[in-house]
Amino acid sequence: MTRALLTLNLKDDPAVISEYRYHHAHIWPEVAASLRNSGIETMEIFLIGRRLVMVVESDGRDLNHAFATHHASADARVLEWEALMKAMQEPVAEARPGEWWARMEQVFSLA
Numbered sequence: 001m002t003r004a005l006l007t008l009n010l011k012d013d014p015a016v017i018s019e020y021r022y023h024h025a026h027i028w029p030e031v032a033a034s035l036r037n038s039g040i041e042t043m044e045i046f047l048i049g050r051r052l053v054m055v056v057e058s059d060g061r062d063l064n065h066a067f068a069t070h071h072a073s074a075d076a077r078v079l080e081w082e083a084l085m086k087a088m089q090e091p092v093a094e095a096r097p098g099e100w101w102a103r104m105e106q107v108f109s110l111a
Contacts, residue, residue: 001041002058008103009054009090010050017050025086030077039066051092054101 010017024045035043039061048054058066071082086100095102 002063004056004063005104006054007092008052008101009092009106011090012050014031019087028077028081029073031081034070034073034078038070
């Protein structure tokens, strides 16, 4: 199992944040299927203000590869969803060049 915490911001607009919440309360079935078929086993997204934090686990596949497989989907609904979500988002200032969802560094674990 591969696990990561990722972060990004929603655009600073209450209507955008409301729309993002709505879509994630009603995720399109094609999107969920594509994520699972790409190797994503669990995904949770948390929101505070406009900051999103995603907890994601794959079936052992590299997460970058899993997300690339999902984003390369030939399913028009998946591509429409991804374009819609990206229009509502913006990378955090700490993101590396070319990074959209920034990977967070684990600094502590009480295991």
